Amino acid sequence: MLPLSCIKLAFSYNKKPLLKNINLDFKAGTFVGLIGANGSGKSTLLQLLLGLLTPQSGAVNLNGVDIQTQKRRDIAKQLAFVPQSIELPYAFTVQALVAMGRNPYLGPFELETAEDARLIQEAMLKTDITHLSARSVTTLSGGEKQRVIIARALAQQAPGILLDEPIASLDICHQIETLQLIQSLTQSGKLAITALHDLNLAASYCDRLILLGESELNKGSGQPYSGRTIIADGTPEQVLNQENLAAYFSINADIIKTNDKISLANISPVKKHQNKEPKTD
Amino acid sequence: MFTNLRSLRLVLILLMLLVIALTILGVLQGPADISLSHIGAIFKQALFDTLNSDIPNWQRSVIVDIRLPRVIIALFAGASLALCGLVMQGMFRNPLASPSVLGVSSGASLGAVIAIYLGFSLVSAWAIPLFAFIGAGLSLSVVYRVASSRGQTNIATLLLSGVAISALNVAATSLLLALSLSNWDVARMIIYWTMGGLDGRTWDHVFIILPIVLSGFILLLFHSKQLDLLLLGEQHALSVGVDVRRTRRNLLIISSAMVGASVSVVGGIGFIGLVVPHILRLLLGPSHRYLLPACLFGGAITLLGADLFLNSFFREQAIPLGVVTAALGAPFFLFLLIKQRFVLS
Amino acid sequence: MNNLKLVLFTLFLMFFISLIHFKKGALFALFPEGNGNFTTKIEGQGFPKTLIDTTGIKFVLKKPPERILSATLASDHILSGLINPARLVAVSSYVDYPSLSNIVGFYDKSIDRTQGEIESMLALQPDLVFVASYSNPETVRYLLRSGIAIVRLSEFNSFADIFNNIRIIANVTDTKALGETMIENLQKRIDFIKMQVKDKKPPRVLYYDLNGYSVGGNSLMDEAIQLSGGLNVAGGVLADGENKISEELAISLQPDVIVINQWVFNQAEGQISPLTILKNKKAWAEVPAVKNNHIYAVPGTWLRSVSQHRIKGVEAIAKLLHPEIQSYPEKSYVH
Numbered sequence A: 001m002l003p004l005s006c007i008k009l010a011f012s013y014n015k016k017p018l019l020k021n022i023n024l025d026f027k028a029g030t031f032v033g034l035i036g037a038n039g040s041g042k043s044t045l046l047q048l049l050l051g052l053l054t055p056q057s058g059a060v061n062l063n064g065v066d067i068q069t070q071k072r073r074d075i076a077k078q079l080a081f082v083p084q085s086i087e088l089p090y091a092f093t094v095q096a097l098v099a100m101g102r103n104p105y106l107g108p109f110e111l112e113t114a115e116d117a118r119l120i121q122e123a124m125l126k127t128d129i130t131h132l133s134a135r136s137v138t139t140l141s142g143g144e145k146q147r148v149i150i151a152r153a154l155a156q157q158a159p160g161i162l163l164d165e166p167i168a169s170l171d172i173c174h175q176i177e178t179l180q181l182i183q184s185l186t187q188s189g190k191l192a193i194t195a196l197h198d199l200n201l202a203a204s205y206c207d208r209l210i211l212l213g214e215s216e217l218n219k220g221s222g223q224p225y226s227g228r229t230i231i232a233d234g235t236p237e238q239v240l241n242q243e244n245l246a247a248y249f250s251i252n253a254d255i256i257k258t259n260d261k262i263s264l265a266n267i268s269p270v271k272k273h274q275n276k277e278p279k280t281d
Numbered sequence B: 001m002f003t004n005l006r007s008l009r010l011v012l013i014l015l016m017l018l019v020i021a022l023t024i025l026g027v028l029q030g031p032a033d034i035s036l037s038h039i040g041a042i043f044k045q046a047l048f049d050t051l052n053s054d055i056p057n058w059q060r061s062v063i064v065d066i067r068l069p070r071v072i073i074a075l076f077a078g079a080s081l082a083l084c085g086l087v088m089q090g091m092f093r094n095p096l097a098s099p100s101v102l103g104v105s106s107g108a109s110l111g112a113v114i115a116i117y118l119g120f121s122l123v124s125a126w127a128i129p130l131f132a133f134i135g136a137g138l139s140l141s142v143v144y145r146v147a148s149s150r151g152q153t154n155i156a157t158l159l160l161s162g163v164a165i166s167a168l169n170v171a172a173t174s175l176l177l178a179l180s181l182s183n184w185d186v187a188r189m190i191i192y193w194t195m196g197g198l199d200g201r202t203w204d205h206v207f208i209i210l211p212i213v214l215s216g217f218i219l220l221l222f223h224s225k226q227l228d229l230l231l232l233g234e235q236h237a238l239s240v241g242v243d244v245r246r247t248r249r250n251l252l253i254i255s256s257a258m259v260g261a262s263v264s265v266v267g268g269i270g271f272i273g274l275v276v277p278h279i280l281r282l283l284l285g286p287s288h289r290y291l292l293p294a295c296l297f298g299g300a301i302t303l304l305g306a307d308l309f310l311n312s313f314f315r316e317q318a319i320p321l322g323v324v325t326a327a328l329g330a331p332f333f334l335f336l337l338i339k340q341r342f343v344l345s
Numbered sequence C: 001m002n003n004l005k006l007v008l009f010t011l012f013l014m015f016f017i018s019l020i021h022f023k024k025g026a027l028f029a030l031f032p033e034g035n036g037n038f039t040t041k042i043e044g045q046g047f048p049k050t051l052i053d054t055t056g057i058k059f060v061l062k063k064p065p066e067r068i069l070s071a072t073l074a075s076d077h078i079l080s081g082l083i084n085p086a087r088l089v090a091v092s093s094y095v096d097y098p099s100l101s102n103i104v105g106f107y108d109k110s111i112d113r114t115q116g117e118i119e120s121m122l123a124l125q126p127d128l129v130f131v132a133s134y135s136n137p138e139t140v141r142y143l144l145r146s147g148i149a150i151v152r153l154s155e156f157n158s159f160a161d162i163f164n165n166i167r168i169i170a171n172v173t174d175t176k177a178l179g180e181t182m183i184e185n186l187q188k189r190i191d192f193i194k195m196q197v198k199d200k201k202p203p204r205v206l207y208y209d210l211n212g213y214s215v216g217g218n219s220l221m222d223e224a225i226q227l228s229g230g231l232n233v234a235g236g237v238l239a240d241g242e243n244k245i246s247e248e249l250a251i252s253l254q255p256d257v258i259v260i261n262q263w264v265f266n267q268a269e270g271q272i273s274p275l276t277i278l279k280n281k282k283a284w285a286e287v288p289a290v291k292n293n294h295i296y297a298v299p300g301t302w303l304r305s306v307s308q309h310r311i312k313g314v315e316a317i318a319k320l321l322h323p324e325i326q327s328y329p330e331k332s333y334v335h
Helices: A042-050 A072-078 A094-105 A114-126 A142-155 A172-187 A199-205 A242-249 B005-028 B036-048 B057-091 B104-117 B127-147 B155-180 B184-195 B203-222 B224-230 B234-239 B244-266 B272-284 B288-313 B321-344 C002-023 C073-080 C118-123 C137-145 C159-172 C176-197 C220-227 C247-252 C274-279 C300-304 C310-321
Strands: A004-013 A016-026 A031-035 A057-062 A079-082 A160-164 A191-195 A208-214 A228-234 A251-258 A261-269 C041-043 C049-052 C058-061 C068-070 C088-092 C112-114 C128-132 C150-153 C204-207 C213-215 C242-244 C257-262 C295-299
Touching: A004 A042, A016 A042, A031 A042, A031 A172, A031 A199, A042 A079, A042 A160, A042 A191, A042 B234, A072 A079, A072 A094, A079 A142, A079 B234, A094 A114, A094 A142, A094 B224, A114 A142, A142 A160, A142 A172, A160 A172, A172 A191, A172 A199, A199 A261, A208 A242, A228 A242, A242 A251, B005 B036, B005 B057, B005 B272, B005 B288, B036 B057, B057 B203, B057 B224, B057 B244, B057 B272, B057 B288, B057 C247, B104 B127, B104 B155, B104 B184, B104 B244, B127 B155, B127 B244, B155 B184, B184 C300, B203 B224, B203 B244, B203 B288, B224 B234, B224 B244, B224 B288, B234 B244, B272 B288, B272 B321, B288 B321, C041 C159, C049 C159, C068 C073, C073 C088, C073 C128, C073 C159, C112 C118, C118 C137, C128 C137, C137 C150, C150 C159, C159 C176, C159 C220, C176 C220, C176 C310, C204 C213, C204 C220, C220 C310, C257 C274, C257 C300, C257 C310, C274 C295, C295 C300, C295 C310, C300 C310
Parallel strands: A016 A228, A031 A191, A031 A208, A079 A160, A160 A191, C068 C088, C068 C128, C088 C112, C128 C150, C204 C257, C257 C295
Antiparallel strands: A004 A016, A004 A057, A208 A228, A251 A261, C041 C049, C049 C058, C213 C242
């Protein structure tokens, strides 16, 4: 079991507030999507949840213990991370890179066991990169690199997996495959928290969406800017309503419900400054 | 590139053989003419305690107390520089990082000159290595702090901070030299120390550098996996369980100690830390499990080879050892920059 | 358009270069190099004398100089034995350093010390300046341009050179008689040693600097060893002058005697001396000089001196090589 939660989390960088008043609780077996406009703090929140960043106030608790007090190795056995940047200028083979996911379980001189090898193979199979296993990572395309990193996170065998824009550079077929893979992982008990850009895909695959943005109370109130917070937290249907779409994504769309899943169609940008129509007659 | 296990092992064995060959050559060669048979007898005498009265004692002194320590020091100083270069390239994720480029060698030099200037070097043989270690450590930590923000290291910032620290160290050394001119003997000691080289090194120096380099190497082997993981970037390393801050701190301490030891014994020698790891990485791939021993051998071969080269062909001129390594290393550095330029743009 | 600018620039550069070439000396402070011996030539028996610099520039010294600026240690020392210090406006700052000077405290503090900085030198309005081949060439250029009489000394490889330098300085300061007396005395002392060591077997001597240097032929040190009745073992092996020598080579020469510079800076406190350091080097244990404890440290100021004080170094070495010889009857001579 993996209780992951955060209480009254706030984070600023160089005195500039980024996030405030974040209160969240995560359960196993859920596919959570983090959505919001650019700069709304999705990446920052993921890094805070992993303990990669130290919050200004509040705390992230993993298994009931403040994550800042835990050892990285122990955290890595509970949470896997697929970061956004994937610069790999060093000529490791794909196999070697995926094998790095087994690091939390091996000592400094221990070689991989048969069980480790099996898990690595399985991870590569699930991300469809087995045919690339002997290739050097410097020769891969952006999408292939992303799948390698996802495979590494899978090999880590952690009950929680956090992903920052994991499908950004993938072909659409691989996008779908990846999302289906994550979905199957959550169905077998893992917790997945994913930052996503594509609202339709998020709506299709996620059980729960968290929308980040600047709170209404602050907008236009004259109060000093104090960072983004959680605007909405619930099922896709609850979160993706017209007001939120207009206010936080600047779009108008038809919300279509099919078989308990919603999708957006006829998406058009909201006109920011409504000019009076010139009188025609 | 040799990537499969057998050729990796083959390359390592080849390097080890080269080390042995150069060691033998180093003992055989020197300005004093000592015949092969004498040398053999001297070794027999040293190992098996058999007395041979034909051999003049001074020849034994030369072989055992001059050539042998000189060769050993060349091997370990070179190894130390190459290993430190490898570690720095891993820590900063940049193939242009090396002890001399990042101002660490000049920091060690400054530390040693301070020890000479204050007269501590006459009190204890460990004074210079200690001060060199402090100088190296300070320089490296400054460069590290300046160039790393939120886990990213910007290449330009890194190199420029290395240049700045180097300039500072060199200026401070010049200052000390100028201040010492009223004391002619100390000034001469500083001048000739900064020229570096392997002349006049004794077993005392061996006992300084050997334990530091060997223990440093073993500690680095313990970190070989983490070195691999650091290459991916701080976020990736953290996510698979590497305590990046602690690892970086340990690596910093180990490499400062090794650079300090090396500089205090042979002076400032540049480019071995840059060239050797880079070439070996091209040959053997990025895995530190093989690169660490390869750099140990490769650095040893390079420095000893350079010294033998100097002594065979340029014995009369007082050419500093650093000149040879710079003559080969500087063009290589430029070549690397050009290659990187295309990659970065 | 760019090509035109480039051509114009090149033409301008060429013009400028030829201007410098033809007008050098007159307009620009550049002088023909001259090579080898930079020593100033002096013409004229009495005053006025003509000083001819190696660049061809001439000065006329109308009368004996009363405002002398001595910018080198060599001239400081030689002048100390020839002239009344009141005639000096400045001596080199090195004259106060115990590690370099044999006459610390001789020159009163009221005489300025110069560090070779040209403005302060000119401000003293000297009528004669002594420089050497090792002086800062920029300073020498300035002086040549400023029309002040300068005397350059450049040969420092033997006693013959020292005598010559003494003669030059005596000549130009109108102390010829004193100069000849100084030389005569030095020669007597040298001959005294020579005579005593004439038939003695010369021991094999190595002069060694702990930084890894020794001396070849055509150098003061080499001559000092020979005059003292010794054989410079590095003489045949190293090039002329001071040169690097590897420890190995020095040991293989198997000297019977080793002479090193004694340090000045720490001996008062009884700290470690170069003697002890060399004795403790294991590699040197089998060298005859070390085995028989024939290593000697002679004050560096004597060994490095290029003035009349050098004789002290020679006498010291001679006494070390041949302990049985007599010292020259001390008639206060060289101070």
